[in-house]
Amino acid sequence: MGDVKINLNPKKPQLTPLSDKTKINLRYMVIEPFVSIHIHWEPKSGELIYEVEEPLMDEEDVKNLESIENSMREIVSINMLQEKRTIESLLDYVEKTAKLIISELGLEIEEEKFPKIIYYLYRDFIGLNEIEPMMQDCFIEDIECNGVGEPIYIVHRIFRNLKTNVKFTSIESLSSFVEKMAQKAGRYISYASPILDGSLPDGSRVNATYTKDITSKGPTFTIRKFTKTPWTPTQLLGFRELSPEMLAYFWILLEYQSNIMIIGGTASGKTTLLNAIAFFIPPEKRVVSIEDTRELNLPRENWLPSVVRTGLTSTGVGEVDMFSLLRGSFRQNPDYVIVGEVRGKEASVLFQGMASGHASISTMHADSVEAVIRRLETPPINLSPMLVNSLDAVAIMAHAIVKGHETRRLREISEVVQILPDGTATTNTPFIWDPATDTFRFQAKSAVFTKISRKYGINLRSLEDEFQKRAKYLRALFRYKILSYETVQKYINAYQKNPVGMLKKFGIY
Ligand SMILES: Nc1ncnc2c1ncn2[C@@H]1O[C@H](COP(=O)(O)OP(=O)(O)OP(=O)(O)O)[C@@H](O)[C@H]1O
Ligand SMILES: [Mg+2]
Structure with missing residues (x-):
């Protein structure tokens, strides 16, 4: 295994919205130890900024990275990368290849600079380039790019719409980025069929347009991110999105094919x-x-x-x-x-x-x-x-x-x-x-x-009674913090098999 480690799941802080936006100033890691996110108020433009903080690169670093990436593009194919399953094996492969290229090209790269070079190679070959840090930020719902030279906007779970410090600066880089997403989504995109509608390997949904019209701002894209496992009914109760009664109502309706x-x-x-x-x-x-x-x-x-x-x-x-x-x-x-x-x-x-x-x-x-x-x-x-x-x-x-x-x-x-x-x-x-x-x-x-x-010849009173019991059951599941995908599924199935037993377990019957 290689020496450079990347943690895509660093511990996230508990974020709470502040009513005074000008006081917001916080940081959290998304790609440890390389990238953090800094959300802060910018007095000049009078808005909240989502700043992606990546390792700094001086002129020489940029030149070195470019030469390595050029050689890498020639030897590494996307298919080869897709065969590797874990992030560790991918990184290991990128690291080995990079070392080979560095010695081949006779580049002199100081030891302490090597990890950040690997980070950028990870970002550009395994990840989604400039967007990768946002893809790894579980607080993000949407990522939107309205064209070349325009800052990318995101929708943050806590702070909602934020402008980022990331932008694509040339039509070429933006078009090839859209091509890359199309490839990852297994879709075909061209000037003749310029609309991409697909899913990225992590399940996110991507919509993109691919035009190179000089008068327009070039290609655009929107990524809708999804949580890896879907939210469960009890998690939605936690957001106060709906009530246990509403859930119980759906439960009854779905049991009787409505x-x-x-x-x-x-x-x-x-x-x-x-x-x-x-x-x-x-x-x-x-x-x-x-x-x-x-x-x-x-x-x-x-x-x-x-x-x-x-x-x-x-x-x-x-x-x-x-x-x-x-x-x-x-x-x-x-x-x-x-x-x-x-x-x-x-x-x-x-x-x-x-x-x-x-x-x-x-x-x-x-x-x-x-x-x-x-x-x-x-x-x-x-x-x-x-x-x-x-x-x-x-x-x-x-x-x-x-x-x-x-x-x-x-x-x-x-x-x-x-x-x-x-x-x-x-x-x-x-x-x-x-x-x-x-x-x-x-x-x-x-x-x-x-x-x-x-339709089913069931007494209305007992149906309403059942509805009330299920609402209580769901409220109890929430109270006992039964939230995760597997456990919620287990408790709902258990109830279908043995309602009285499950209600008793929570002291409802
Ligand atoms: N109750 C909630 N609390 C917080 N975030 C939520 C909640 N429900 C949905 N979201 C998030 O909001 C985003 C949009 O949700 P979703 O895709 O379900 O919306 P939609 O109405 O189906 O959108 P579209 O019209 O684009 O199909 C997702 O990132 C999702 O994770
Ligand atoms: Mg939808």
């Missing part, structure tokens, strides 16, 4: 919520999921994930769109179909599937139930009101300001009670978030519970 749609604006947390409530789909049920880019990570075995394939070549040959995937998926006879994001004509296939008894969870970009129904009933989707009736519940995610801080809340859950032939809808809203008190209110009556009780 159709749920999660809506909200961009980055409001739709996919995150979808993934969390998927914990409640009984383990024996067959789930098929369909997405544009792979984001879901479901805690189950009986799951067939599929991803839309955009053309791997410039001709678009081999494209598989959401519409055909969805049609195919119903032939696999799933109990649950999960659609990452409903946009166009695939909605009709989804709703036909729902009408013929396959349950679904999906997300859509919209901010009210009325808007969803309107979108579904008008072109290009054009569903008949009868089909729209198969939708049971709509959950609305929203960005919210609580005590001066930006956060996310499940603003309301509405139920589609009836849609008349003329398209007008009657809805019922069992849950609503009250911004004044930052609490969630349950208004006692769920129309979907009534529907379930009729």
Whole structure:
């Protein structure tokens, strides 16, 4: 093993937002011992800055690094790097190759400078170049680049939108960076097909444009980062995103094959919520999921994930769109179909599937139930009101300001009670978030519970009773800090098998 060590998981501080932004001044490591992040107020521009602090390089260091990188590019292929599994074996390989090149080129590099050279080689060959420190920062949600010469902006979990000190200074470097991401995502990008939509090896979603138009600012990209394991229902309780009752409600609905749609604006947390409530789909049920880019990570075995394939070549040959995937998926006879994001004509296939008894969870970009129904009933989707009736519940995610801080809340859950032939809808809203008190209110009556009780011949009272017990159970799981992916899954499955035993365990029964 090589001598240079890199720790991609250094201990992170507990960060809390301050109301006085001008007082913010903190540092944390992201790539130990080489890179730290310095977040501070910049009086000159009057904004918070996210500063990536990498090892300093003098002119000679830069020249040396360039010569090593040039030789390295000739001998190292991406495929060779992708074969190596662990960060240690990759680093070891880079270090050995670098030593070889240094002696070959007869470069004189002082011993104490060697580690930082290795860091930059790691960054540029294994990592994502200038962006790598941000990729390793678990506080980051989004990374956005609007073109050459523009500072990169990020969305920070605690401090929200921040300008960074990183920018791409030439069209060439930015274009080749976008090419590199395309390669890592296994997608094809060119002037003829200039849009990249894919997932990076760590699961992050990337969207990029690839234009070299002189008048524009060149290529752009957005990276949506994902946590390695998805957030669990109890972790969302920890963020106060929703209430235990809301979760228990989803749990009941998912047990009885109801159709749920999660809506909200961009980055409001739709996919995150979808993934969390998927914990409640009984383990024996067959789930098929369909997405544009792979984001879901479901805690189950009986799951067939599929991803839309955009053309791997410039001709678009081999494209598989959401519409055909969805049609195919119903032939696999799933109990649950999960659609990452409903946009166009695939909605009709989804709703036909729902009408013929396959349950679904999906997300859509919209901010009210009325808007969803309107979108579904008008072109290009054009569903008949009868089909729209198969939708049971709509959950609305929203960005919210609580005590001066930006956060996310499940603003309301509405139920589609009836849609008349003329398209007008009657809805019922069992849950609503009250911004004044930052609490969630349950208004006692769920129309979907009534529907379930009729359809399955279950006494409504005992269904409501079960709902209350599950809410208590989830509250208890949270109180006992049962938060992680594996344990939450275990406790939810255990409850399905032996509810009384589990309730007793927490003293609820
Ligand atoms: N309750 C939450 N608290 C803190 N961060 C959250 C919460 N929910 C989601 N996030 C983070 O916000 C980002 C956006 O979430 P997500 O991808 O679920 O949103 P989305 O509504 O599906 O976005 P899009 O419209 O782009 O599909 C992610 O980085 C996610 O980790
Ligand atoms: Mg999403």
